[in-house]
Amino acid sequence: MFNHSAFRSILAAGVVAIASSGAIAALDTKVGIVPGGPHPYFSAWGPSGKDASRDFKLGAADYKVPAKWELGEQNLLLESMVSQGYNAFIIFPGDSVGSVSTVADLVGHGAQVIAAGGCFKDPSKALFCLGTDTGNSAYLGTKELLKVMKGSKRILHLTGFMVDPNTQLRIDGVRKAAQEGGGTVVQVIADIDAPEAAAEKIGAFMAARAGEIDGIIATAWVPAVQAANSLRKLGDKRIRMVAIDHDEVVIKAIKDGFVDGTMLQNPYGQAYVGAYALDRLRHGCTVKADAPWKSNALTARFIDSGTAYVDAAKAGNFVGAMQEITKGLLNSFEATYLNCKK
Amino acid sequence: MGRTSAYFQADWFGPAVISVLAVLVIGLIDRAFISPAALDVLILAVALNGMIVLSQMVVIAIGQMNLSVGGIGGLAAISFAGLMQVQGLPPVAAAAIALLIGVAAGLFNGWLIATTGISAFVITLASLSLFKGINLGITSAQPFYEIPAVVKAFGSEALFDMLPFLSLPTIVIAFALMVLLTRMPLGRNILAVGANPGAVALTGVSLKWTVIAAHVISGFLAAAAGVMAVARLQIGLPTIGDDWLLLSFAAPVIGGAVLSGGHVSVGATLWGVAIVAIITQALVLFKIDPYLVQAVLGLLILWAVGINRWREVRARKGEGKL
Numbered sequence: 001m002f003n004h005s006a007f008r009s010i011l012a013a014g015v016v017a018i019a020s021s022g023a024i025a026a027l028d029t030k031v032g033i034v035p036g037g038p039h040p041y042f043s044a045w046g047p048s049g050k051d052a053s054r055d056f057k058l059g060a061a062d063y064k065v066p067a068k069w070e071l072g073e074q075n076l077l078l079e080s081m082v083s084q085g086y087n088a089f090i091i092f093p094g095d096s097v098g099s100v101s102t103v104a105d106l107v108g109h110g111a112q113v114i115a116a117g118g119c120f121k122d123p124s125k126a127l128f129c130l131g132t133d134t135g136n137s138a139y140l141g142t143k144e145l146l147k148v149m150k151g152s153k154r155i156l157h158l159t160g161f162m163v164d165p166n167t168q169l170r171i172d173g174v175r176k177a178a179q180e181g182g183g184t185v186v187q188v189i190a191d192i193d194a195p196e197a198a199a200e201k202i203g204a205f206m207a208a209r210a211g212e213i214d215g216i217i218a219t220a221w222v223p224a225v226q227a228a229n230s231l232r233k234l235g236d237k238r239i240r241m242v243a244i245d246h247d248e249v250v251i252k253a254i255k256d257g258f259v260d261g262t263m264l265q266n267p268y269g270q271a272y273v274g275a276y277a278l279d280r281l282r283h284g285c286t287v288k289a290d291a292p293w294k295s296n297a298l299t300a301r302f303i304d305s306g307t308a309y310v311d312a313a314k315a316g317n318f319v320g321a322m323q324e325i326t327k328g329l330l331n332s333f334e335a336t337y338l339n340c341k342k
Numbered sequence: 343m344g345r346t347s348a349y350f351q352a353d354w355f356g357p358a359v360i361s362v363l364a365v366l367v368i369g370l371i372d373r374a375f376i377s378p379a380a381l382d383v384l385i386l387a388v389a390l391n392g393m394i395v396l397s398q399m400v401v402i403a404i405g406q407m408n409l410s411v412g413g414i415g416g417l418a419a420i421s422f423a424g425l426m427q428v429q430g431l432p433p434v435a436a437a438a439i440a441l442l443i444g445v446a447a448g449l450f451n452g453w454l455i456a457t458t459g460i461s462a463f464v465i466t467l468a469s470l471s472l473f474k475g476i477n478l479g480i481t482s483a484q485p486f487y488e489i490p491a492v493v494k495a496f497g498s499e500a501l502f503d504m505l506p507f508l509s510l511p512t513i514v515i516a517f518a519l520m521v522l523l524t525r526m527p528l529g530r531n532i533l534a535v536g537a538n539p540g541a542v543a544l545t546g547v548s549l550k551w552t553v554i555a556a557h558v559i560s561g562f563l564a565a566a567a568g569v570m571a572v573a574r575l576q577i578g579l580p581t582i583g584d585d586w587l588l589l590s591f592a593a594p595v596i597g598g599a600v601l602s603g604g605h606v607s608v609g610a611t612l613w614g615v616a617i618v619a620i621i622t623q624a625l626v627l628f629k630i631d632p633y634l635v636q637a638v639l640g641l642l643i644l645w646a647v648g649i650n651r652w653r654e655v656r657a658r659k660g661e662g663k664l
Contacts, residue, residue, distance in 0.1 A: 038474075038483040038580050046482055065483050067474045068584070162632060190632035194585035195575050196390065197622075203383040204623035208374035222581075229576055233498060248487045249577065 029279045031061040032086040033271050034078060035117070036094040037069030039193075041221050041245060042117070044268040045090075052275035060086070061275045071095045075102050082109050088278035090271055091126075092117040096165055096298050100124040112281050116270040116305075118166060119298040127287050128301040128337070130274050132265040133294065134166040137244070137307045138173030138219045141263040144309050145242040146181035148260045149215045153183030156213045158202065158227055160193040160220030165297055170219040186213060189223070198226040206230050216241040224262070228253035246310075246318055254315040261311035264318060269326035270305045273333055285340040292336065303337065305329060353598040357613030364620045368627075375627055382506060387619040389509035390570050391589055392612050396512075396519060397563035398590035399611050403523070404556045405536040405603020406455070406462035411564045411590050413473030414447045416583030418568035420477055423486035423578020426493070433493050441565045447473060448561020452554035477580055486578030497573030508570055512612075515563065520608045522559075532556050536603020592643050593618055618643065 033049045035042040042065070049061035064081065066073040074094035081089075089111055093099040100120050103113050107125040119129035146153055157174045159167050171188055178185050189205060192198035202223065216231075216239060218224035224243035228250050231241060243250045243262040253259040281287070287301075294302040306325035310318045334340060369376035394411065401408040418440040425436035447469070454465045500506045523529035531552045534542045543549055564583075571582045595601065596617055597610030621642045625635050 035483075038478055038584075040483065040485055040579070043482065043484040063482075065478050067471050067478060159632075162636075187629050188632050189626060191635060193581075195577070195579045195582060196571060196585055199575055200383070200387045200619070200622060201626045203386070204380065204626045207379035207383045208372070208377060208627055222579075225577065226575070247485075 028059055029088055029282050030059045030086045031088045031090060031275045031278055032078070032081040033061060033063045033090045033116075033275070034074060034081070035063075035065055035092045036074060038065050038067075039069075039221065040247060041265070041267055042092070045271040048268045048271035049275060052272045056276055056279055058275060058279055061271075062086075063271070066094070069094070071098050071102075074099070078102060078106060082106060082111065086111070088112045088275075088282060090114055090116045090274040090278065093120050095163075096121045112278050114274055114278060115299075116274050117267065118164065119296065119302060121298045122300055124299075126299075126301075127281065128293070128303055129296075129299045130270050130277075130303045130305050132307055133296070133302070133304045134219070135169035135173040135296070136304075137263045137265065138170040138217070139177045140307065140309065141219065141242045141244065142174045142177035142183075142217050143181060144261055144263075144311075145215050145217050145240060146177065146183050148240045149183070152214055153178070153181065154186045154213045154215070155183050156205065156209075156216045157185050157188045158192065158198075158216060158218040158220070158223035159188065159190045160223065162191045167220075169297060174217055174219065183215075192223050192226070193220060195222055195226065198222050199229075202226050202230050206234060210234065210236070210239065213239060215239060218243045219263075221245045221247060225249045228259050231258045232256070242309075246322075251310075251315050251318060254310070254312050257312070261309055262318075264308045264310055264321055264325075266305045266307070266322055266325045266329075268322055269329050272326060273305070273329050276330065277333060277338070280334060280338055280340060285334070285338040288337055288339050353607035353610035354613050357597055357610050357617055361613050361616040361620060364617070364624070368620070368624050372627055375624065380623070382500065384616075384619055384623060385509055386506050386574060387623070388612065388615050389506060389512045390567065390574050391593070391619060392512045392615045393515065393563055393567035393570055394586050395590050395593040395611055395615050396515060396608065397560045397567060399594045399597075399599060399606050399608070400519070400532070400556050400560045400563065401462070402591075402594050402599050402601060403532050403536050403603060403606045404553055405539070405601075406553070406556075407466065407591070407601075408451065408557065408560050408564075409463065409466040409587065410447070410451060410470040410473055411560065411567075412583030412586035413470040413477070414444050414561050414564040414583070415568035415571065415586060416580065417447065417473045417477045418444045418565035419572050419582040420481050420486065420578050420580055422569045423489060423572050424480060426490060427486045427488040427578070433490055437569050440569050441562060444561040444563075444565020444568070445558055446561070447565070448558040449554065451561065452557030455557065456550040456553040481580040483580050485580065489572060489576055489578065493573050494576045497570070497576060508574060511566060511570060515566065516608050516612060523606070523608065528552070528555055533604055533606070536600075536605070538604070589615075589618060596643065596647050 033045050046063035049063045053061040064077055066077050071094040089106055103125045106113050113126050115126050115129040117131050120126045155178055159170050175185055189201050192201055216227055218227050225247050241259045243259050246264055250262050296302050308321040310321055397411050398408055421443050422436050422440035425431045425439055451466055451469050455462050496507045531547050535552045539549055572578050593614035594611045596614030597607055599606040630638055
């Protein structure tokens with residue numbers, strides 16, 4: 001079974017050495033880590049905040065989840081956290097445009113804000129956005145899928161919320177890779193982040209159309225889990241699949257041969273490095289204007305938190321892959337993105 | 343009134359005809375839609391969604407609404423999965439406790455509504471947040487993975503390879519509700535309270551206990567849907583229930599339920615569930631652009647409701663009631 005505590009310990013052990021060398025007493029920094037709503041993708045943010053709090057000697061780095069995926073719920077939570085003394089925020093925007101005014105309010109109260117996992121739409125008061133380059137991850141994942149597909153390359157793409165701007169980037173990334181690799185995206189099934197909808201729609205497709213596809217690329221957590229379960233139920237290893245993220249169901253399906261691999265994102269590193277960066281920014285550092293920022297559809301200040309492909313050979317140590325990504329990001333973060341007085 | 347006319351005027355007739363015609367027409371266009379595997383998926387969807395919808399229908403019968411159906415179902419789902427994984431309870435014991443949680447949640451809703459006089463909309467909106475908050479407090483938004491094999495089998499296998507096990511609770515509950523609403527005093531009181539609460543009060547029937555009873559039944563059914571969702575999805579996700587609200591109202595309305603209360607039909611409601619499931623699955627098979635799926639689904643539900651209403655009006659005109 002996937003053990004969250006063990007996962008946290010192993011991951012933290014790998015980065016703590018680097019962290020301790022740069023840590024300063026920063027007990028006055030209270031970081032609020034707030035996703036857009038409940039979702040298993042963010043489950044690493046809680047332990048990551050605790051580890052950051054310990055390693056960087058922060059006053060707090062607490063993970064708080066809005067009750068629902070609604071902007072109003074997230075705003076209420078953020079307001080209450082400001083009143084409780086939180087002065088730095090890592091936020092997955094409840095709405096990339098609608099949340100911009102919330103960021104301005106938080107900054108008006110003296111807080112530092114960065115986006116993680118997803119970005120605010122420019123212009124905003126957020127200092128930068130630390131997240132997965134979702135389009136590129138979908139592109140690379142599809143490339144991996146095409147490598148393992150034999151003969152015809154008809155692909156089903158499963159993805160998440162249509163209101164998430166990342167979804168279109170993922171659709172474009174998959175299409176681009178398919179075109180380049182001689183494949184065809186025969187269908188996109190989207191808006192299946194709700195588990196019941198995912199089970200029903202994926203089940204309906206597989207029951208009627210399984211013979212018309214040769215591969216599945218899943219670019220959202222819940223569809224990846226449900227598709228892995230569906231392939232296991234069918235028991236048909238003809239259809240190849242590349243998933244996303246590190247849900248236990250997906251990792252086990254990779255080990256058992258029902259799924260070929262998964263594109264890891266780095267939610268742990270987003271919150272861990274984000275908390276570190278916020279603390280440094282609260283203690284005299286500033287964001288480098290001329291840093292090697294990437295850009296996406298929402299912001300021109302994007303930092304890729306990293307991605308890695310994990311197949312059956314690496315599934316037993318996928319934590320190691322995430323560890324490496326986080327280490328690399330933390331190691332170079334200050335020099336690359338911050339101006340700090342020596 | 344002849345038997346044919348009686349069938350025509352029955353609530354379930356319109357949705358049943360639409361469902362059967364839809365399956366036949368879609369099946370003719372694409373045989374894959376009526377393959378055994380596809381019909382299995384359709385029955386599974388109707389089984390789970392049917393339980394969700396019946397949970398809402400009972401409260402609609404008294405002229406109220408329960409916005410916390412998904413909150414109760416989600417809380418019961420993660421309790422069921424969590425009790426098995428963390429406490430090591432056997433599935434039956436865990437399911438029983440999850441159902442009791444549903445009863446308690448329904449009692450909480452009903453008691454607050456009946457004793458404070460605050461509208462069910464406001465109370466259940468607040469309790470939705472409460473139940474979801476407890477859910478997140480317990481899970482920290484992390485799933486429970488260790489679902490016993492027997493539960494997984496219940497959610498994915500079929501009796502004699504024909505009837506999914508998951509449909510059995512819905513069938514039993516549907517019959518029980520039919521008997522309750524047509525043959526038992528409590529059921530008749532529920533419908534009477536929805537139709538005319540003032541008149542019911544004059545007959546000496548307790549409005550308070552009738553409202554509480556309807557919400558307790560609703561809570562129980564929502565919890566049952568939560569337990570079934572864990573079996574169906576083979577995982578205890580904290581987001582179970584988040585997506586139930588629209589469906590829970592759409593299917594009873596398609597089935598001819600009067601939202602102001604007093605008139606519901608178990609059979610018609612379940613056919614309404616079937617219509618929504620057929621539409622949902624047909625949209626997948628016909629490769630509708632994902633950006634248009636929500637809009638197309640909304641339009642088709644409106645169309646189905648319109649047909650049902652047209653049939654009702656026509657029948658009444660035939661009787662000279664309009």
